[in-house]
Amino acid sequence: MSFLSNPVYSIDPSKKSLEEIERILKDNPQIKFVSLMGVDLGGNTTDAKIPIKIFLEDIEEFLRQGVQTDGSSVVLPEIATLGDAKVDLLPDSQSNWIVDYNYDHPYDGKHYVGTLRIPAFLVHNGKFVDSRSILKRALSFFEKKVKEVMESNPHLLANLGIEKVSDIESFLFTAATELEFWVKTPEDSEDIEQLSTSQNLKEQYWKRTQGTVRTALEKTIEIMGRYGIEPEMGHKEVGGVNSTIGVNGEQNHVLEQLEIDWKYSDALQAGDNEILVRELVQDTFTSFGLEVTFAAKPIEEVAGSGEHTHMGVAAKLKNGNTINLFSPKNLKEDYLSLIGYGGLLGLLNNYEVINPFVTSSTDAFNRLKPGFEAPVCTVASLGNDVKNPSRNRSVLVGLIRDLDNPMATRFELRSPNPLSNTYLVMASSYQGMLDGILAIKHIYDPQLLENELSKSAQTEGVYLEQNRQYRCEQDIFKDFSVHERDSLFGKTPETVWENFNHFDKHEKKSATLLNGDVFTESLISSFKTATLDRWKEELLHRIIPSNMDIIRSFTKSHNIEDTTDLDVVRWEKITKLKNYLVKDSLEQSSLFTRLRDSLNENNLKKASELQKEMDCIMAELRNLYASYKRNII
Incomplete structure (x- = not known):
């Protein structure tokens, strides 16, 4: 090129x-x-x-x-x-x-x-039935309703330092995404143990890129600048291993995780920019003979690819000034403005019906597991101290602040991945934020809202649910057991079906999406049908066959001369698990057969339970076989 x-x-x-x-x-x-x-x-x-x-x-x-x-x-x-x-x-x-x-x-x-x-x-x-129009309606409705609530509740304006609604010319919806992805040389297979070790040792993170990967990354950033996207950074991410140089001088066995960041823009343009950057990455790296994947979890037991989505709202005044609606008047006294607190409360309270637009595939759920810095709980972080902004990387929503720049205050939603539909993620998020703003419109004191956000799981909330904790400044993964996380922050869905079932389980929250005809029942039903159909197809024709191939590759390696009793015991366990997953008998169908039958009969609840069981046994089987092979001479 x-x-x-x-x-x-x-x-x-x-x-x-x-x-x-x-x-x-x-x-x-x-x-x-x-x-x-x-x-x-x-x-x-x-x-x-x-x-x-x-x-x-x-x-x-x-x-x-x-x-x-x-x-x-x-x-x-x-x-x-x-x-x-x-x-x-x-x-x-x-x-x-x-x-x-x-x-x-x-x-x-x-x-x-x-x-x-x-x-x-x-x-x-x-x-209008497309993703871009849904986001456009969400932004327009948000501006209309917030202006109305400001008009009838002038204390919200005073909290921002704005005298009257008529001083506002328009709202500015600022948004930004970041793109993580994996690149590799074609037909090379990955060594999970090497990748996991390299990740734990942090051998790749922020390291200098080399060879064709470096050239392709530089070319991509250069082209982004030509389109006016304003790239800010390109670097290695935590995943990957060192490549090698062949006898012909070419770079071989490339397997690296990269990230590219660029400047924020208005929300609709941010979605368009993300599509363009994905296409530029794909075209540029492919021209150098490298394969690119934007999958959320392309390699098991190694860091997946996220796409943290930043969202904010500002008011452009007729006098030329711009006021961040989420920032307090004094950044050293409060974390957020009243509207900012309302937005964050709404995002958290309605996340059950936002999550289906964020996490809509098995691949996406594979990324959201403990141990890989991907969020697993509906919980936010404000920072350890209002005067010292901090970043908790283990939560779902992070508050981004800069004490020297009130315009920097925004929310970082950490759950999206590169294949999330960013338009629908933002549209549903702004609908959730609006619900929270409308709910707290009568409250004058920001401290009351900070208390609401910081309440314990045992405390009844004014807006938030009882028996749930929504703020945490600790490490979610290290400081809490699975049982403690589920008890404090609520049990999160584990499959696509469980996630989409929240539309029916939380009817009041689902109605939030319908406000202002931003989403409609027919659009949600269409999205739900499309996503569940894809989930079924992937299980039937990709995931189960892929697991079958893995199981068939787990072959007996020990022999009479060098075997030990441990080898025999382990292989018997492996064989038992393989048979349970794959082999039918006159008395009982295998798990794979039962899962296929459930999907074909459209018994999605049962299929969801069987998928979870399959994933659990496959993980046990992989670990057991790895231990078995390590003991073979």
Whole structure:
């Protein structure tokens, strides 16, 4: 990949007239296509090559009408059905447009063929049904309702140092994500023990990158800058092992975990930027012969990949000033403003119905396990002391503060992964925050809200649930047993079905998502159907077959000459577990057979229980076989 010229990389249509846009495109004839990027409920993006001349024939009409597509090919079950599949792709004229260059397709000696990618909305029967439109509605509704509650509760304004609602020009929803991912040379297999040891010794974290990985990382960061994304950092993460150099001088056996961070932007643009960065990483590293995975837990027993999501809200005043709605007037006296406390309380109290949008796959649940710095409890940290901000990496939500910068105050949701649908994560989170703000609107004293957040599990809350603790400044993993965590912070779901069952178990919290028609019952049902169908398919056709392959690889290695009684005992245990998982008999079906039957019969509750049992036995079997092999000469 090389850059032969300095072409246009992005267009901000909100700052340019149609005439200017037309001139830019005519001055850059290498832009041969236009594509509308809609994002369905599964987080998938559309990409259709439309000749640019069609766009140039009547730009205004194209932006007004968009194009039609077959909605049965996107993830909108129960909405875009086979009998009613027409979906309109409507361009978003307020978002940033980017030019996607194909570095395998030269246009001339100076340029490559480019596609103008325009973020879009998906419209079915006159209703906006895509992920981007859900987030847009959430932001609009949040601003409307918070302004209303400020109007009727002026103490909320006074707590922020704002005189009256009419002084506010607009709200600014700032958001940022960070991208962790694994890269490897094709067809190389991982050594779990080496990876685990390297992780425990912290041999890779923040170390200097080398060879093709270094070049690909630098290229990616360079290209991000060309698109105006403003990269802040790229570095090694905790996972990985050292590569080797072959006889031909090429880097071999690459297996590394990396992270790229970039500057915050408004919430909708943050979602668009994340998609672009994922595509840049994929294209760039692939061009260097490296495989990329954004899976949450690509390698068992090694650190997974997270995507911490930062969210904040500010008010832009008509006098030009900007006030962070989450920051207190005095950063050394209070952790948060009244609205900030309400937002955090709402995020925690409603997390049962936010979590399905965050953690929607078995892969995602595999990451959220103790021992890998991934959150397992619905609990937040404010910091050990209001005058000394700290960072607790073991909690679900961290409060980010800077005593010298009130604009830095924000919430860090630590549970998302690179394949979470960021638009829906943020939309559901802002809906939850709004519920908390509305619930505390009558409270004048921030200390009362800090007490509410800091209550013990035995204390009845004004807004939060009794028998639950929501704040912790200790290490969740080291300072509490599993039983203590479940007792204090609530038992968290372990499977996709358990997570989505919360929509039915917590009807009042589910109704929070429906406020303002941000989500609708049909959209939630469509998302639920799509996700549970994927869960079933992955169990049937990926997870069970993969486990079968693992079990078949566990073969007998000891013989009469060098065996010990311990070898015999261990192998008997291994054989018993293998048979329980796989082998049917006249008297009893194997666990795998019972799991398949439950899924095919749509008995999802039973399938969920069997999946948990399968995961537990597979972990026991892997550990037992590793011990068995270590004792073989």
